[in-house]
Amino acid sequence: LADGGGAPSGVGDSAAGAEISAAGTSTSAGDADLLVDLADTALADLWVLDDDLPAPVAGWTANWRYVWPRDAAFCSVALARIGAADRAADVLAHLQDLQQADGWFEARYVPGTDRAPDRRAPQFDGTGLLLWASAEAVAASGAGGGAVADRLAPLVTTSLAALHHATSGGIALPPASPDYWEVREGAATLWGAGATLAGLRAGAELTGSTGAEESAQVFAHLLQGTFGRGGWQRYRDGGGADSALALFDATGLHDMIDPARLGALRSELSRPAGGIAPGAAWKQDGISWTPSTSLLGLGLARAGEHLPAREILSWLAAHRTEQGSLPEKVLHDGRPAQVAPLAWTAANTLLALDALAS
Structure with a gap:
């Protein structure tokens, strides 16, 4: 990536661009x-929301011009995977500086500060997701991975301790916390559970701790007996299908969800224009949400389900704005709607393309 306002490097320098035409024999030349x-356009979206900032903001519209830890986690992984490992480490190091002593994060931050813009409750999912992102950044850094791990050691140590404490070593579900739905919650959500497991496994990988590995194994078994037994709904005992199901495969937890269950999510949450809603309990307004749709594409791509992943990516490509940016929403009639560009959707898209090209 260029510095200080320059144009982004071409995706021909990354797996997401140079080899995407070889992502599967069933991909036509036009689709490729x-x-x-x-x-190319997803990279440009991420670029404009990250350039000359300590971490990417979610969007450039006023109410989105903040740093969300969950969005930043996905953005940092995307940056690492496209070859900008140093920039990915910078983003994670900035979030490391913002982390509270107990391991939690504010829901969002005013860029360049440690201030929350409002009184939203702190959120727990960033703890696990940024630990997962740290492991991804270390792995993508190759020979420089040791230096990245050393730099992010405080984030890793604090986050792993917080996850261990919150789950009592893996035997308890994480605390109730708002997630990407951005509403108050009275019970642990599927998203929070997935983020916690991703963090526990990443922490075990980064530290080599047998205790952390055992906690991750115990917690995975707990999720199978609670959320899994309930059909992987938004809550352990109900709430309907939730696009958070895709988080497991998106973060490499491929042993948790049956591929057929993940594939069914698209029909369960379908909206008229062809994307999906965040969940079955979401308001029935006909709107497709690209963060959820792109997350499903990412989960399918990383699970090896390339054909449905390509279908979702092609849908995203066909519903960009006139300027080529990925919007947050697509209306019932297929028109893109506010806001655009959106960093999380751009990051999910780049990561899904990268998985197809791998």
């Missing part, structure tokens, strides 16, 4: 060209 163009 479309996905290469999607990679």
Whole structure:
């Protein structure tokens, strides 16, 4: 990536661009060209929301111009995977500086400060997701991974301790906390559970701790007996299907969800324009949400389900704005709607393309 306002490097320098045409024999030349163009514009979206900032903001519209830890986690992984490992480490180091002593994060931050813009409750999912992102950044850094791990050691140590404490060593569900739905919660959500497991496994990988590995194993078994037994709904005993199901495969937890269950999510949460809603309990307004839709594409791509992943990516490509940016919403009639560009959707898209090209 260029510095200080320059144009982004071409995605031909990354797996997401240079080899996307080889992502599967069933991809036509036209589809391959479309996905290469999607990679290019998704990178541009991420670029403009990250350039000359300590960490990417969610969007540039006033109410989105903040740093969300969960969005930043996905953005940092995308940056690492496209070859900008140093920039990914910078983003994670900035979030490390913002982390509270107990391991929690505010829901969002005013860029360049440690201030929350409002009185939203702190959120727990960033703890696990940034630990997962740290492991991804270390792995993507190759020979420089040791230096990245050393730099992010405080984030890793604090986050792993927080996850261990919150789950009593893996035997308890994480605390009730708002998640990407941004509403108050009275019970642990599927998203929070997935983020916690991703963090526990990443922490075990980064530290080599047998205790952390045992906690992750115990916690995975707990999720199978609670959320899994209940059909992997938003809550352990109900709430309907939730796009958070895709988080497991998106973060490499491929042993948790049956591929057929993940594939069914698209029909369960479908909206008229062809994308999905965040969940079955979401308001029935006909709107497709691209963060959820792109997350599903990412989960499918990383699970090896390339054909449905390509279908979702092609849908995203076909519903960009006139300027080529990925919007947050797509209306019932297929028109893109506010806001655009959106960093989380761009990051999910780049990561899904990268998985197809791997």
